[in-house]
Amino acid sequence: MKRRDFFRKTAIAAAGATVLSPLSSMAGSDRPAAFESPLRSKAKNIIFMVSDGMSVGTLSMANMLSERRDGTLCEWMSLYHRGVVSRGLMDTASANSLVTDSSAASSSWGGGVRVNNGVLNVAPDGSRPVPILQKFKAAGKAVGCVTTVPITHATPAGFCVNSDSRSDQPGIALQYHDLRFDVMMGGGAEFFSTDKRKDKQDVFGKFAGSGFQVAKTRAEMQAIDAAGEDAPILGVFSQNGLPYALDRENDDALKTTTPSLAEMVGTAIRHLQKNRNGFVLQVEGGKVDWAAHANDVGGLLYDQLAFDEALATAVAFAEADGNTLVIVTTDHGNANPGLFGATEDFEKIIGFKHTNDWVLQGIDRDFTANQVRERIEHAQGYAINANEAIQLLSHYVTDRDEDGLYNPYKLPFADFADIQRKYTSVGWASTGHSGDHVEIAAYGACRELLKPFVRNTDLHYLMLEVAGVQR
Structure with a gap:
């Protein structure tokens, strides 16, 4: 045949x-x-x-x-x-x-x-x-x-x-x-x-x-x-x-x-x-x-x-x-x-110890802005500014309503990624x-x-x- x-x-x-x-x-x-x-x-x-x-x-x-x-x-x-x-x-x-x-x-x-x-x-x-x-x-x-x-x-x-x-x-x-x-x-x-x-x-x-x-x-x-x-x-x-x-x-x-x-x-x-x-x-x-x-x-x-x-x-x-x-x-x-910026920003990812998921799951409404900054710097080697830390914390002070698949704890993934882009030069089209x-x-x-x-x-x-x- x-x-x-x-x-x-x-x-x-x-x-x-x-x-x-x-x-x-x-x-x-x-x-x-x-x-x-x-x-x-x-x-x-x-x-x-x-x-x-x-x-x-x-x-x-x-x-x-x-x-x-x-x-x-x-x-x-x-x-x-x-x-x-x-x-x-x-x-x-x-x-x-x-x-x-x-x-x-x-x-x-x-x-x-x-x-x-x-x-x-x-x-x-x-x-x-x-x-x-x-x-x-x-x-x-x-x-x-x-x-x-x-x-x-x-x-x-x-x-x-x-x-x-x-x-x-x-x-x-x-x-x-x-x-x-x-x-x-x-x-x-x-x-x-x-x-x-x-x-x-x-x-x-x-x-x-x-x-x-x-x-x-x-x-x-x-x-x-x-x-x-x-x-x-x-x-x-x-x-x-x-x-x-x-x-x-x-x-x-x-x-x-x-x-x-x-x-x-x-x-x-x-x-x-x-x-x-x-x-x-x-x-x-x-x-x-x-x-x-x-x-x-x-x-x-x-x-x-x-x-x-x-x-x-x-x-x-x-x-x-x-x-x-x-x-x-x-x-x-x-x-x-995609990568949309400087090589030295992208290379920060080499020093990452933990994911955004790890960072955000460890934050609660009792954190201060400095504690948020310290947690991110420990996990990923760069320090966000105080306003950015306050922006992230705002998601924890009320009932969180973030959506997205595989996000049972309603974590602010997209907002963090938007902040993070300035430090890694990695951007996203959607979730x-x-x-x-x-x-x-x-x-x-x-x-x-x-x-x-x-x-x-x-x-x-x-x-x-x-x-x-x-x-």
């Missing part, structure tokens, strides 16, 4: 069904070209890397920070510099918006169709495509997800389950139990713990009773890794998202109790590679997105560099293995940050997602199949194609 051009087929089919697709009006000559010859080899393993909410400015500034701090390109930019990847742009729209959310974005990869924002692998016509990790598991491969946000969050869930609401994280946790994926690691203990769930189910106990190896600390994960047993792994290391990489790096207790993203990826690969049929692993740097929503430059860039360390772990494995495809991308832009086309690159086995411009849904079929798995 002849191989079909899944890029062109899926683009044509979706153009008829998806109203808002930027590809729907493209002329035939602009569509991706057909494959010229049958695929001679397959990829045994696939590692799908997602820096969630990464605008191109985030990647650019993280690389600048790496060059200024360490004298080297970050791993992602090094892959470009060495010319060892296929590189393209990806259109990220959902079924009902040019600006996607993470659930629709991940579902486009996971289910191969565009869905409305807010749902997981539930198409606009009500159909429920089989998520890709279920397909790979049925084909005999080991599968898993690793993230720095709750493991039940939208991006990992989009590879795994069907759900009418991305917010049903307690229900998604139960779906994971029944699906028995081989490795699931991240945060989100509140969705597994008896004392946090409304239904009072002990979901941790449910997993353990079904033969899972359960880790709740970095040490427990390392012990499972060292033991090398074949049983599936559930690792949940914080109540909600894991700590920001910058805060973790400067807090010995956090470093002791919570693993880095690169450490989780290393453990996952070592566990999954035992399967003789290969594996598929999704890796998400989810706190990049959370920091972008908060306009938190320290959180953003250091979590991007932590993601980059995890990417280096994946690439090192793929290089040694020779039969692994690494895809690295993002699901959408967020806040579109929300953007509709930009985004970076995508492929390294390793079958990387040549990535075309210069793709729709997000194309990646579903690309992964199945290179692994030799039926749709």
Whole structure:
């Protein structure tokens, strides 16, 4: 049977069904070209890397920070510099918006169709495509997800389950139990713990009773890794998202109790590679997105560099293995940050010890302006003026009404970022997602199949194609 051009087929089919697709009006000559010859080899393993909410400015500034701090390109930019990847742009729209959310974005990869924002692998016509990790598991491969946000969050869930609401994280946790994926690691203990769930189910106990190896600390994960047993792994290391990489790096207790993203990826690969049929692993740097929503430059860039360390772990494995495809991308832009001023201002970020989140969570209405200034100078190495400190304090003297995603304490993230711009020269376009086309690159086995411009849904079929798995 002849191989079909899944890029062109899926683009044509979706153009008829998806109203808002930027590809729907493209002329035939602009569509991706057909494959010229049958695929001679397959990829045994696939590692799908997602820096969630990464605008191109985030990647650019993280690389600048790496060059200024360490004298080297970050791993992602090094892959470009060495010319060892296929590189393209990806259109990220959902079924009902040019600006996607993470659930629709991940579902486009996971289910191969565009869905409305807010749902997981539930198409606009009500159909429920089989998520890709279920397909790979049925084909005999080991599968898993690793993230720095709750493991039940939208991006990992989009590879795994069907759900009418991305917010049903307690229900998604139960779906994971029944699906028995081989490795699931991240945060989100509140969705597994008896004392946090409304239904009072002990979901941790449910997993353990079904033969899972359960880790709740970095040490427990390392012990499972060292033991090398074949049983599936559930690792949940914080109540909600894991700590920001910058805060973790400067807090010995956090470093002791919570693993880095690169450490989780290393453990996952070592566990999954035992399967003789290969594996598929999704890796998400989810706190990049959370920091972008908060306009938190320290959180953003250091979590991007932590993601980059995890990417280096994946690439090192793929290089040694020779039969692994690494895809690295993002699901959408967020806040579109950029450097708009002096180098010496930007270099202050090298000396940051803590994020804006850490700074603002430690302030209360009893603080004086001088205490605010001292806290910021301790955390980030510069001193704001008294009027700016008073401006920040004004948010604490009455009931706070700041909005924004992932801001349960109503902290003045945007106001602080606006003040901070004078000291770092980093500015922001918004606190929300953007509709930009985004970076995508492929390294390793079958990387040549990535075309210069793709729709997000194309990646579903690309992964199945290179692994030799039926749709």
